Structures are given as C-alpha cells and as structure tokens.
Amino acid sequence: xxxxxxxxxxxxxxxxxxxxxxxxxxxxxxxxxxxxxxxxxxxxxxxxxxxxxxxxxxxxxxxxxxxxxxxxxxxxxxxxxxxxxxxxxxxxxxxxxxxxxxxxxxxxxxxxxxxxxxxxxxxxxxxxxxxxxxxxxxxxxxxxxxxxxxxxxxxxxxxxxxxxxxxxxxxxxxxxxxxxxxxxxxxxxxxxxxxxxxxxxxxxxxxxxxxxxxxxxxxxxxxxxxxxxxxxxxxxxxxxxxxxxxxxxxxxxxxxxxxxxxxxxxxxxxxxxxxxxxxxxxxxxxxxxxxxxxxxxxxxxxxxxxxxxxxxxxxxxxxxxxxxxxxxxxxxxxxxxxxxxxxxxxxxxxxxxxxxxxxxxxxxxxxxxxxxxxxxxxxxxxxxxxxxxxxxxxxxxxxxxxxxxxxxxxxxxxxxxxxxxxxxxxxxxxxxxxxxxxxxxxxxxxxxxxxxxxxxxxxxxxxxxxxxxxxxxxxxxxxxxxxxxxxxxx
Ligand code: NAD
Numbered sequence: 129x130x131x132x133x134x135x136x137x138x139x140x141x142x143x144x145x146x147x148x149x150x151x152x153x154x155x156x157x158x159x160x161x162x163x164x165x166x167x168x169x170x171x172x173x174x175x176x177x178x179x180x181x182x183x184x185x186x187x188x189x190x191x192x193x194x195x196x197x198x199x200x201x202x203x204x205x206x207x208x209x210x211x212x213x214x215x216x217x218x219x220x221x222x223x224x225x226x227x228x229x230x231x232x233x234x235x236x237x238x239x240x241x242x243x244x245x246x247x248x249x250x251x252x253x254x255x256x257x258x259x260x261x262x263x264x265x266x267x268x269x270x271x272x273x274x275x276x277x278x279x280x281x282x283x284x285x286x287x288x289x290x291x292x293x294x295x296x297x298x299x300x301x302x303x304x305x306x307x308x309x310x311x312x313x314x315x316x317x318x319x320x321x322x323x324x325x326x327x328x329x330x331x332x333x334x335x336x337x338x339x340x341x342x343x344x345x346x347x348x349x350x351x352x353x354x355x356x357x358x359x360x361x362x363x364x365x366x367x368x369x370x371x372x373x374x375x376x377x378x379x380x381x382x383x384x385x386x387x388x389x390x391x392x393x394x395x396x397x398x399x400x401x402x403x404x405x406x407x408x409x410x411x412x413x414x415x416x417x418x419x420x421x422x423x424x425x426x427x428x429x430x431x432x433x434x435x436x437x438x439x440x441x442x443x444x445x446x447x448x449x450x451x452x453x454x455x456x457x458x459x460x461x462x463x464x465x466x467x468x469x470x471x472x473x474x475x476x477x478x479x480x481x482x483x484x485x486x487x488x489x490x491x492x493x494x495x496x497x498x499x500x501x502x503x504x505x506x507x508x509x510x511x512x513x514x515x516x517x518x519x520x521x522x523x524x525x526x527x528x529x530x531x532x533x534x535x536x537x538x539x540x541x542x543x544x545x546x547x548x549x550x551x552x553x554x555x556x557x558x559x560x561x562x563x564x565x566x567x568x569x570x571x572x573x574x575x576x577x578x579x580x581x582x583x584x585x586x587x588x589x590x591x592x593x594x595x596x597x598x599x600x601x602x603x604x605x606x607x608x609x610x611x612x613x614x615x616x617x618x
Contacts, residue, residue: 135237138433140171142317142341144180145324147187148334153342154179161318164230164494165452173317181350184338188280189356190309191335194489196277196305196466204251207303210330211247214240217329220320221291229290229316230461232452235415239292246295246577249594250303253578254592257304257598268611269426269533272354275602277290277305278358278382282351282490284344287463288418288516290300291323293386296577298323298337298568300597306359309351315463317341348372355379357599359601362386365422366540366586369569377588384600386420386582388514388544391572392535393423394557396528396548397431403523403569405439408520411545411571413447413498416459417518420587421543421565423572424515425504437502440522441486444498459518465494471517475499478521481508488519512538515535526568528553536562542583543572 142161143150152158161171165251176184178510193202200242216223218240225236226276259273281301285294290313301308312320324339340347351357352375359382360370366387376383395413411423428436452460462468468491475489478501488499496517504511525531535544535557543562546554551568558566564583567574575581578594590600 139169142171142173142321142343144176144184145321145328145337145339145381146180146184147338150179152320152473153177159314161228163227165556171318172260173341175341176347178346178350181342182349182354184309184340185280185350185354185356186307187338189337191333192277192279192307192317193492195302195307195333195336195523196279196304198305199565200254203303203305204254204333207247207251207254210327210332211251213243214326215242217322217326217614221319221326224318224322224481225291225433226452229304230317230452230459231288231380231415232460233455236562239289240469242575242577243295244294246299250299253300253594253598254303254305256595257602262606264608266610266614269608269614270611271606271608274605275598275606276605278305278601278603280357280599281306281308281359282357283308283310284360284362284364285310285312285320286349287313288420290319290413292568292575293363294320294323296581296592296597297363298327298400300594301361301601302336303600304598306601307336307359308338311344311347312338312339312341314341328427331423352376352379352381358382359384361592361601368483369576369588372558382411382600384582384592385588386590386592387540387542387586387588388540389420389422389543389583389587390425390512390538390540391421391423391543391563392427392516392533392538393545393547393572394522394528394535395426395428395432395436396531396546396550396553397429399432399547400549401436401439403433404436404543405443407545407547409443409447410576411573412520413459413518414573416462416496417515417520418462421544421571421573421575422520424520425511425538426520428522429528429531430524430526433522437486437500437522438558441500444487444500444564449495449497459495459498462496462517467517468494468496468521471496471515473497473517474513474515475501478504478508478510481505483508483510483521486522506537506597528557532560539586541585543567543574545572546568563587
C-alpha cells in the first residue's frame with residue numbers, strides 16, 4: 129500500500145464460501161457492490177447460481193451429524209477461537225460495515241464488538257442445552273426430554289445491521305449443533321462473507337457454515353424448497369417474511385421471523401424531558417433510522433408535548449449529516465437512494481393531512497436530514513407505515529391510558545419504550561403494550577447476545593438470543609424407559 133492508498137482505493141472481491149472453499153459462482157456472474165456514502169465501487173461480488181445454493185445445502189447436510197455429535201467442549205473451543213479471530217479482524221470488519229452499508233464508526237463498532245461478545249456467550253450457551261425428567265402414570269416408567277439439533281438451518285439477513293443480525297443466527301445455530309447456510313442481503317454481501325472468514329480462521333470444519341450471496345429469488349427458492357433445510361431464520365421486511373412463512377408452511381419448516389416495526393416511545397408527564405429527548409434522538413437517528421426497533425412514533429402526554437417537541441428539535445438540529453467516517457457525523461447515508469422517495473412521500477402525505485413539519489423533510493442525494501413531524505394522526509400513512517429513515521412522528525395524547533391505546537394502534541409489535549419515573553404506571557403499561565420488548569426509562573433500540581429479542585403481531589414470531597435461540601433451533605424429544613414390565617390392558 130503506498131502512502132496515498134486508502135481503504136476506498138481497494139476494490140475487494142467477494143467469493144462464495146461453500147464447503148470450506150472460496151469459489152466463484154457456477155455461471156460466472158458478478159455484481160458491483162457500491163459504497164452508499166460515496167457512490168464508489170467497493171467490491172465485486174460473485175453471485176450464487178441455483179447449483180451453488182444446492183451445493184451449500186449438500187455440504188451442510190453432509191456434515192450435520194458430525195457437527196451435532198462433536199463434543200460440546202470442542203464446539204465451545206471453536207466458538208472461542210472464532211471470537212479471538214474476530215477480535216483480530218475488528219478494524220477490517222468495521223471498515224467493511226462503514227464502506228458497504230454506510231454505518232457510522234460507533235454503529236460499526238457496536239456490531240463488531242457485540243459479535244465478539246456473542247461468540248463468547250454462545251460458547252457457554254452450547255453447554256446449557258437442557259432437558260427435563262417427567263413423572264408418568266405407568267408403574268416403573270421413567271421419562272425425560274432431550275433437545276437435539278434440527279440439522280441444516282438457513283438464514284436470510286437484512287442490510288441494516290448486517291453483521292450483528294446475521295451473526296445472531298449463525299453463531300447460536302452452530303452452538304446448538306446445527307449446520308448453516310447464510311444468504312446475506314444483496315446490499316451487504318461482503319459483510320456476510322466476513323462471517324465465513326472469521327469462522328474459517330477459528331477452525332470451523334468445512335461445510336458447517338456456507339455463505340452464498342446471490343439473487344434473493346434464486347438462492348431463497350433453493351433454501352425454501354429443499355426439504356433437508358429444517359428451519360428458516362429470517363430477518364427483514366414483513367412483506368418478504370410473510371411470503372417466506374407461507375412457503376415454509378408448505379414444507380413444514382420451522383421458522384423464526386424478525387420483521388418490521390413502528391415502535392412507540394411513550395413520554396409521560398413526569399418524565400425528565402432532557403433525558404427523554406436524548407433517548408428519543410438515539411432511538412430514531414441511530415443508523416439513520418434504518419433500525420427495526422427505531423422509535424418512529426413518539427407519544428407524548430399533552431402537558432409536556434410542546435416542551436418536549438421544542439427540546440427535541442433543538443437537539444436534532446445540531447446533528448451532523450454526512451460522511452460516516454467522520455467522528456462528528458451522527459446521520460450517515462441511507463443505503464438505498466430510493467428510500468428517500470418513500471420518506472418524501474410519507475412527509476408530504478402527513479403535511480397535506482395537517483401534520484406540522486418541525487424539522488427536516490429534505491435530502492441531498494441519499495443523505496436524509498433528521499426529520500420531525502408533529503400532530504401526526506391515524507389518517508396519515510406515516511402513522512402506520514415504516515419509513516426506515518431518520519424521521520419520526522410526535523403524537524399528542526391526553527393521558528397514559530390514551531398513550532397505551534395509541535401505542536397498540538398498529539399492526540406491528542416489536543419494541544417499545546416508556547419514559548417516566550412513575551414505576552407503577554410504567555409497569556401497568558408494560559404489561560399491556562402489545563410488543564415483544566418493553567424498555568422502561570430507555571429508548572426502544574437495545575439488544576444483547578443473551579436476551580429474548582423478537583416481536584409479536586406483524587413484527588414476527590419466535591425469539592432470538594442466547595437460550596431462547598437454542599430452544600428455537602433444537603427439536604424437543606420425549607423418551608421413556610420402562611423399568612420392569614408394564615401391565616397392558618389386553
Ligand atoms: P427485505 O425483506 O427486503 O430483505 C431481507 C432479506 O430477504 C434480504 O436478504 C433479501 O435478499 C431477502 N429476500 C427478499 N426477497 C426474498 C425472496 N423472495 N426469497 C428469499 N429471500 C428474499 O428487508 P431489508 O430491506 O433488507 O431490511 C429492512 C427490513 O427489515 C425492515 O422492515 C426492518 O424493520 C426489518 N428488520 C427487522 C429486524 C428485526 O429484528 N425485527 C431487524 C432488522 C431489520
């Protein structure tokens with residue numbers, strides 16, 4: 129590298145990872161992968177053909193018993209070695225996240241460091257897959273349950289937190305003794321390939337993990353139709369997740385679906401407004417609002433509504449929009465230029481129907497300005513539809529009960545937050561909010577390796593994280609032993 133060479137000058141090449149080898153796609157196709165902040169070519173990605181996806185499933189199926197039967201101490205050792213491998217790749221993976229998906233430095237670092245934490249945590253989880261003993265009615269009968277790996281699991285991942293979200297699927301599936309085929313998002317294939325690289329460095333046997341970037345319909349079709357794939361773990365939009373769930377039902381595959389959200393942050397009248405604003409800002413402007421858990425609806429009790437709005441706008445105004453590599457940047461680029469049109473449409477529709485645009489509503493190329501709409505009502509599209517950008521809606525309510533009604537007035541049910549010091553009220557709301565996750569005195573955006581992450585209603589089904597993933601990714605089996613001879617009725 130000469131003095132003038134920067135990471136941006138390097139065009140990377142991403143090959144498929146099948147059966148422990150880095151290979152080109154069978155039909156020789158490649159696609160350009162662009163940096164969303166600069167528009168420059170970041171990488172050239174080989175595309176999986178149908179036969180490549182099939183070979184990935186073949187490999188995962190071939191080694192599934194060997195991996196399932198490996199001593200848990202050895203499996204844990206490989207997970208820990210992979211954590212060390214990732215620790216040595218921190219700068220590289222961080223740079224890929226910045227260059228490929230427009231992540232700011234803190235967001236990229238969150239994904240990488242959480243990945244290390246997850247690998248270490250999963251090495252412990254692998255030793256904690258428990259069954260139970262059961263009482264029985266037959267004399268001398270002893271019964272118990274065991275959990276067995278499912279076999280081959282397929283993972284389909286989104287673009288927004290492409291490393292962390294794909295890692296949660298891969299790492300916990302492997303820890304539970306399954307083999308895996310990952311299809312990363314077409315927007316972030318190189319990030320998916322970094323997962324293969326870290327496991328290769330960690331000494332994972334060939335075939336246990338396969339990563340196949342390629343056309344969603346081609347790769348997805350193979351993964352969905354092959355009966356040897358016993359489970360699909362999907363994170364992405366509700367539209368695609370529902371389609372895949374229908375196909376999975378045809379094949380009787382298990383599914384976990386982590387899908388969209390329109391997450392409420394409730395601010396009650398006693399809240400510390402400065403704190404509430406900081407939580408709200410993080411919850412909508414982190415990664416430009418391209419977060420399933422983003423607080424895209426902020427429901428504020430009337431007595432503090434105007435003061436909250438004023439402080440919120442004043443803070444959001446100070447955020448720098450631009451180059452994600454610049455440490456001062458808070459809001460980087462949207463990964464898709466077309467998303468700006470979607471957001472413009474939501475803003476215009478809301479304004480036409482009486483909302484007040486307090487801030488933003490503009491973009492330069494694919495950099496969308498922090499945007500705050502006030503007085504949003506159910507008639508506006510933005511009340512219900514995901515904008516997946518740095519735009520949020522303020523909704524005024526009379527009291528905590530109305531806040532609850534508005535919070536639940538959505539098809540989604542992923543995350544939620546309640547900012548208050550009145551814990552009685554907070555608990556009462558937390559019990560009744562229709563969401564998989566409720567955070568009291570916190571933003572809606574939070575996740576860790578061991579927690580039960582997931583939603584209800586149109587946000588999905590199943591949970592991801594630690595032992596909750598282990599339960600989803602194993603089959604429960606009931607075994608009985610008859611000691612002595614049982615008496616049969618005839
Ligand atoms: P998307 O649904 O467009 O794509 C997700 C993945 O599905 C990609 O890998 C894509 O290639 C694949 N896909 C698309 N069509 C397919 C098909 N026919 N067969 C097989 N695979 C197919 O979602 P996106 O735009 O990448 O991500 C944004 C969405 O994801 C938002 O709705 C967001 O809320 C949601 N999301 C949810 C969570 C969660 O944990 N609940 C986390 C992150 C993102």
